[in-house]
Amino acid sequence: MMQPNLIPVLDPNPLPAPYWVFVSLLIITFVLHIVAMNFMLGGAVVALMAKWRAKNRVLGNRVFFDVAKKLPSLLPATITIGVAPLLFVQVLYGRFIYTSSVIMAWPWFLVLIFLTVAYYGFYYVSFRSGQHPGRAGTVMLSSVILIFIIGFLFSNNLTLSQTPSRWGAKYFADPSGWNLNLSEPTLIPRFLHFFVAAVALGGLFLVFVALANWKRDHEYARQVLQFGGKSFLYATMAQFAVGIWFLISLPRGMRMLFMGDSPLATALFLVGLTGGVAAIVLMSGALRNENLRVAAYLVPGIVAVVIACMSVMRDLLRDAYLNPWFNPGQIAEKTQWSVFPLFLVLFVSGVILWLVMLARYGFFGSRKESAQ
Ligand code: HEM
Known part of the structure; x- marks a missing residue:
């Protein structure tokens, strides 16, 4: 059977800046997003390892609660910095990422719910201390598992978005939106590549x-x-x-x-x-x-x-x-010179402000009282 063409038509609206600018901004903001994500997810994993595996229990507990205090800031940092590449990826590859998001609509929607629950978990752990640990370890592990699944869903969507030849079979087999991309051979190693990198950056x-x-x-x-x-x-x-x-x-x-x-x-x-x-x-x-x-x-x-x-x-x-479906040469461009420099200035200032905030906040510092 002939597969119908499920790729939406190219948006005739011109890009408001040159194509290469959008590609560069997508890559730069993706790097920022992924570094924040690595610190958050990898930091949480390493903190759990410290709590459960460190030979010195006092040290392990102190590391755990030191990192736990930072997670409620790192999670929203990951999310807000994720919005930027999301905007750029929509501008450049919207026809692909929207379609794959529709095909796996329900798991994709679950990202929001998992994020909210994981966020609550991080808050719970950050309010605990060495003296009053409560169920800090178990709650942290639950949040880590949810965030692990979110990362896995991202890899599902991104791999699906770049293989349109699979969309038809997947969609018509289950149009309800309960789909993943598990038959994709690169999926597991690709996601593990991100996860193992997160643990390294947690270190x-x-x-x-x-x-x-x-x-x-x-x-x-x-x-x-x-x-x-x-x-x-x-x-x-x-x-x-x-x-x-x-x-x-x-x-x-x-x-x-x-x-x-x-x-x-x-x-x-x-x-x-x-x-x-x-x-x-x-x-x-x-x-x-x-x-x-x-x-x-x-x-x-x-x-x-x-x-x-x-x-x-x-x-x-x-x-x-x-390559078979996407030709950047076909995308119209009409640079809006009146606002583009302003955007760049605001973008760079925003990143600098963010770094200054981290430094002011004493982000990496430790509190001794959490050791006991
Ligand atoms: C907090 C949990 C999150 C985790 C663990 C996570 C993890 C990941 C991973 C592993 C990838 C790469 C997937 C791949 O290429 O196979 C990715 C890409 C991406 N993430 Fe996140 N993410 C999270 C939240 C978010 C949120 C909330 C947003 C948006 C608001 C976001 C925006 C993006 C975008 C746009 C990309 C793809 C960029 C591109 O295609 O170049 N992420 N994320």
Whole structure:
């Protein structure tokens, strides 16, 4: 049977700025969103590991409640920074992401409910302390599971949005909207790639907590550095296995983009791989010598470059998937010069203000009373 064409027609309204500007803003805001998400989800996972696995229980509890206090700010940060790429992705790929969202409408709608419940859970845990832990561990685990599922739903939607040839069969098999994209071979490795990265960045988050407490409470900071640094190390090592799985799960044509067919994709891939190895070597040296500078400045700097490379690679991959259906050349452009510079100024100021707020708020600092 001929599959009907389910891709909505191109919006004839012109883009209000050049196409490449929207692509750049999508990638930049996606990086910001994913870093906030990694700190939130990875931070929560590492905090749970500290609570349940650390040999020193007092230390484990203190790390747990220190991180727990920051989660009610990190979750809305993830959400609000997620709105920006959502707007850009709608402008550029709305025909694809709206359709996939309709096909998996009910699981997609559940994102809102899971988010709300997870948010309550984070608040509950943040109001607890070492003296009055209540059910902090169990509640935190429940929130982490909900957020894990949300991430998985995002990967379902994004992989479905870039494979329109599957839409017809999926939609007509179940038009009610109770669909996922579980038959997609890249789904699990792709999502695990994000999840393992989140755990690694959760480890780096603890390294920043160690940095903020280095002078105030040196002994605590030393132990947090070791715990966070090791979480980063093991997760990044595991990432090599997951990353290879993701790469081999890609259709051959896409895989070869990163292995010579596209000079840009290959160069980004090589920089990313080299950065990953360098981060592992540097972090293990930093932990041996307790070199805080390397752990808290150099390694995060390298990781930022790796995330930037991977995010551009992700975008190149989307374009490769959508190539048969999507031609940026067909999108009309009419730059609105009167408002575009104002937008850029406000955007950059907003990001700077956000960073200043984090610094003012003493975001990475620790409260000693939560240790007991
Ligand atoms: C708090 C829980 C959230 C988690 C764990 C999460 C996680 C993720 C992950 C893993 C991806 C990448 C999926 C992939 O490429 O396979 C992603 C992409 C994305 N997220 Fe989130 N997300 C969350 C919340 C949100 C919210 C609330 C929004 C919007 C308001 C949002 C906006 C986006 C957008 C627009 C993308 C795709 C950007 C693109 O296609 O380039 N996220 N998210």
